[in-house]
Amino acid sequence: HNHKKSRRIMAQANSHTSVALIVGVTGMAGLSLAEGLKKPTAPGSPWKVYGMARRQFPTWFPSALLDGFVSADVLNHDDTTKKLAPLASQVTHVFWVAIQVGLNEQENITSNATMLTNVLQTLKSDPTSPLRHITLQTGTKHYMGPIFDPTLAGQLVSHEPPFREDMQRLPYPNFYYALEDLVASYSPSVTYSVHRSSIIVGSSTRSFYNTLLTIAVYATICRYQGLPFRYPGSKYTWEHFCDMSDAEVLAQQHIWAAVTDKAKNQVFNCTNGDVFTWKSLWRVLCEAFGVEFVPFDDDNDGFDWVGLMKDKEEVWEEIVGKHGLIQTRVKDITCPEALSAVLHFGFQHVCSMNKSREFGFFGTITRRIMAQADSQTSVALIVGVTGMAGLSLAEALKKPTAAGSPWKVYGVARRQLPAWFPSALLDVFISADALDREDTTKKLAPLASQVTHVFWVAIQVGLNEQENITSNATMLTNVLQTLKSDPSSPLRHITLQTGTQHYMGPIHDPSLSAQLIQYDHHEPPFKEDVPRFPYPNFYCALEDLVASYSPSITYSVHRSSIIVGASSRSFYNTLLTLAVYATICRYQGLPFRYPGSKYTWEHFCDMSDAEVLAQQHLWAAVTDKAKNQAFNCTNGDVFTWKSLWRVLCEVFDVEFVGFDDEDEKFDWIGLMKDKEDVWEEIMEKYGLIQTRVKDVTCPEALSTVLHFSFQHVCSMNKSREFGFFGYADTLKSIPMWVQRLRAMKIIP
Incomplete structure (x- = not known):
């Protein structure tokens, strides 16, 4: 019972015996499927497993994985019927990982459809057939067309990556399309799932x-x-991103879909969820x-x-x-x-894994290790509570399902609570200037005997990096020293919010930014274990500061990408900057031009949804394995600014303007500085809360990001290995947060 309970997002298997037929069992995916099905923890277990292949068993295949092996030529209807008919009254699930490759795509369609038809017709010919699900292995050729067809390959126009399952079919023959239509024709009596892999990596000579x-x-x-x-290969692929599909992950997804009701009659990409x-x-x-x-x-x-x-x-x-x-x-x-x-x-050969995550598949599903919260009372102090991450943290901590709940939540910010902040999220709000030691002590000392967790999402931005180091380290020191001054302090963990400047250096420092060198080991996707840059960096100073309190206090570091959330009080607020810009363009009838370079328009970037960020802070705060560790925190997907610009145009009802080389000369920063009066008119017309363009936007900082000469992408592998699976679909996240900003009366 406890074991089933721990499989939080796995569907319960049907009560009757599960009998699998793996067609193509000696291939990479086939071997991993046999191994996956025979694990005692496999969803739907115990499984009886039949394996099928054209040739006899290779010597390297562990025969103990199969209850029976069938050698049959499934291109031959008679041979298929003869070999498979005896199993027709037993097989409940077909796992199709076979492939036949011909000289052109029409041959592929004919041969692969014939094989699948022969197997399914044989199994369904028995009136007592218990067959209920087919998992169909296809691939990214679905999005690219018949790239190996000698005649068609030169004519193809592919979809733009990252590839998503809902992209329309291309107007070319494709045997993957034919197989999808074939399995769908057996519905509803037999359900199916389609698994579109990337480049598969596994073990097989077959x-x-x-x-x-x-x-x-x-x-x-x-x-x-x-x-x-x-x-x-080419210089382009050498330098740009690609993804792969580990055969074990692929097998996990097949098995998950086979026994998960929500996954029935659905199509899923299946990759490792990272890029390289x-x-x-x-x-x-x-x-x-x-x-x-x-x-x-x-x-x-x-x-x-x-x-x-x-x-x-x-x-x-x-x-x-x-x-x-x-x-x-x-x-x-x-x-x-x-x-x-x-x-x-x-x-760039990259797929989106957002749909899989939305449906509950995270790739390491059977090893999910979300920690239980500590048993003691949890009291949170969110420093920087009125920013994007702070608001989302307060919301997350007050959910009844929050790890470590119930939480008592204190919020700290320099200014008073803004009108848009839901005060019910906080048990107490404290207005304190953390740069001022006396003010900090006066306001926070009364809480020192209560606070168990500090969530640090505050930032002070100065004129250069040395100023940043001094001011941010002073604030953090003042807060921690005040809390630890009480001998009975129960403080046990600090979560520290930093960012990808850790991997890039002080990019906003006017004197240092031009000197920065992108070392090979800092090339994206950024990984947590790369050495530090030889430049001053306030993120590094803060990491060293929280580490100095260990082991009496543990810590976790959360390196976000571009944060997207709802607030008028965040210094680097990309979404609000773009929202104000788009609103002004619509109001004045100006073109909504892209204020970046052609490189960033076409290449990949990532973001951090403030809700995902809050989830990771909270997870790390109560997870023993996450103590004293640094984690990247992004949505887990990638996008191009070109694709995001289309979303923004739709959300703000402005015409999409494609990138033009003249955009490189566009003085966007100057335009934004000149719009205070226009924004004043807009606020009055729509009854918005009072803000100033210069206070709620960051065109200089965003312009830097939109002129990067590298792909701003982080690896989320470490987070997943440690058990954090939070995610967001970036292109869906943006409209959601725009609606929040509208509801808060920050934008019209």
Whole structure:
């Protein structure tokens, strides 16, 4: 009972026996499915598992994973019927991970549809068939078209990434479309789920598109022959983002969908949920295979890698013999032509995992480790409570379901509570100037015997980074020293809000910003364990300060991206800046021009929804494993400013204006400085709360962000590994927060 309860978002399995048929069991996804289904903790367990493949069992396959193995040619209707008919009265779930690759897409449609039809017709031919669900493995070719078809490949116009499940089908033949239509035709008597993977990474010698094994064979040959391990792709893919699908994650999603009612008749992308550059992955591969890292060279574009691989059968045979490997041929276990196509894409191969998360799949579902709250009374002090993160923290802490609840919540800010702040969220509000030691002591000392957790989301922005270090460290010191001055202080944890400036250096410092160097190890996606920059940084100063209180007080650091939330009191408020700009454009009939560069318009960025940020602060505050750790905190997806601009245009009812090279000369900062009188008119017309453009917008800071020459993207892998799965769909998050700003009468 307790075990089932701990699977918080897994559906309960049907009460009768679950019998799986894995078609394509000897491939990467097939092997991981067999392993996943045979785990005692598998949803729907215990499973009886039949595996099916055209050829006999390979010696490397653990036969104990299967209750029965069927060797059948599913292109042949008679052979399929003969081999599968005896199982038709047993199989409850078909896991389809088979593929047949032909010379062109029409061949693919015919062969793959024939195989699937033969299997399903055979199973359904038994009147007592208990078959109730089919999981169908497809891939990102759904969004790109038949990229390996020799005739069609040069004509394709793909969707723009990140790829989303609701994108319309492309006007080209595609065997994935044919298979989706085929499984849907069996509904409602048999439900289905579609799983669109990225580049699959797993273990098998029997997978047609096996990227990892292809690279492994290539690296092994290079090491054996002393050849340079050159990157066989373009400079674009070397530097830009891609994603992958771990076969275990893929198997988890198949099994989850097979027993989850909400997932029935749905389509899901399935990737690892992160992004990488081939440059960073190449370093990992070099280390794994003991070969020297060779940086990308423009001559690589003329490198005939496909020809090199075709010429290495004899070398591979030597290696197989020398190391006692199973007998394989290079041409059978590698796919240089297909991988070369991928490594020469002219776009970033990235999928959105937002739908999967919305439906309850987080990729490491069976290992979800949300911690239980401490048993003692929880008393929170939110410093910076009237900012975007502060408001969302107050809302999160006051939810009855909040970890550690019930919480007593104190809020601190320099100014009085604004009219838009729901005072019921706070048990007590304190107006205190944390820069002033005496004022801080006077206001906070009475709470020192109560506060168990400090949530630090305050910021003071000065003229340069040294000012930032001095002022922010002073504020934090004043608060912590006041709370710890009481010998009975129960303070046990501090959550510290910082940001991605940790990875970029003091980008807003007028003298230092021009000197900053983007070191290789700081290339995006940003990871928490990279070394610090050799520049002053107030985030680093604050991290050192909270760490100095350990072990008596634990801490967690939360490095956000661009925060999106609702407040008129946040210094770096991107959404409100854009909202004011769009409102003025609509009011005056001005074009809503993009005030950034072509690079940021077209490339990826990420954001941090204030609710997700609050969730992570709260999670870390009560999770033992998260103590004394630093975590990135973003929505877990990526977007282009081009796609976000369309959303903003729709939300603010202004015409979409595409990027123009003239926009680079657009003096947006000057325009915003000149609009105080216009904003005054707008506030009066719509009955808004009184604000000034210069107080609620940050055009200088946002202009810097919109002119970055790198993709502003963080890795959320560490958060997930530690058990935090908060997320938001950025393009849906924006309209929601705009509505909040409107309801608060901050914008019309």
